[in-house]
Amino acid sequence: MPPANNPSIFSYIITRDYGFAPNPFPPCCTLATCKPGIRKSAKIGDWIVGCTSNAQSSIRKHSIIFTMQVSEKMSFNEYWNDPRFKCKKPVMNGSARFKYGDNIYHFDAANQEFIQENSHHSLPGGERNIKNYRRDLRADSVLIAEKYWYWGASAIRIPPHLSEIECQGRGYKKITDSNLINNLESWLGVQPASGIIGRPTKFSTEFERYRGE
Numbered sequence: 001m002p003p004a005n006n007p008s009i010f011s012y013i014i015t016r017d018y019g020f021a022p023n024p025f026p027p028c029c030t031l032a033t034c035k036p037g038i039r040k041s042a043k044i045g046d047w048i049v050g051c052t053s054n055a056q057s058s059i060r061k062h063s064i065i066f067t068m069q070v071s072e073k074m075s076f077n078e079y080w081n082d083p084r085f086k087c088k089k090p091v092m093n094g095s096a097r098f099k100y101g102d103n104i105y106h107f108d109a110a111n112q113e114f115i116q117e118n119s120h121h122s123l124p125g126g127e128r129n130i131k132n133y134r135r136d137l138r139a140d141s142v143l144i145a146e147k148y149w150y151w152g153a154s155a156i157r158i159p160p161h162l163s164e165i166e167c168q169g170r171g172y173k174k175i176t177d178s179n180l181i182n183n184l185e186s187w188l189g190v191q192p193a194s195g196i197i198g199r200p201t202k203f204s205t206e207f208e209r210y211r212g213e
Helices: 036-041 076-081 083-088 130-136 160-165 178-189
Strands: 009-013 029-031 047-051 063-069 072-074 105-108 113-116 142-145 147-150 173-175
Touching: 009 036, 009 178, 029 063, 036 142, 047 178, 063 142, 076 083, 076 105, 076 142, 113 130, 160 173, 160 178
Parallel strands: 009 047
Antiparallel strands: 009 173, 029 142, 047 063, 063 147, 072 142, 105 113
8 A cells, every 4th residue: 555645643542551552562563453443544654643531530631642653554364464463463371562462353264254362352261352343343454653652651741733633532533734744743753762662551450351342
């Protein structure tokens, strides 16, 4: 897929930051589950921005958890079979990084259905979580970024001149304003670090599964 001639920004609120969606661990930052609308619509060259919640109970309002520029887009089977991303297949007896692996879907030709691996999105014991299964499979697309900034628990405050990128509710916000996109790129260009800057917010807690509410 060729790069977008006019890149867009897709902004959304991250309510559960486990290092799973997105998964920021090398070799790339990946978005392989959740947000099917973004995974289906985003093109190479587009920016994805994950913001903190602005709920009254939130202690980190108006901040960015991560941003990534899409460098590749592939199907679940392509992702599953690509040797670069074997390390993102969940290992349930491994460290937290591997337990929260996001490479969890592949097609079973014999049964003509997708397999959902034992993971953060499955039920205990690896049984299929139908809520997560149906939502994730609404887009057979995985977004991959070589260029990314993941602050995680060290979420960085959104500067005033970028306030319009912040998503205010459910779903996502698509931005096509070239001036705002240029401002985002310029701001990222002067950040002192890129890649994984902070740990996932809930990374230190006991492994959890998402039931799909």
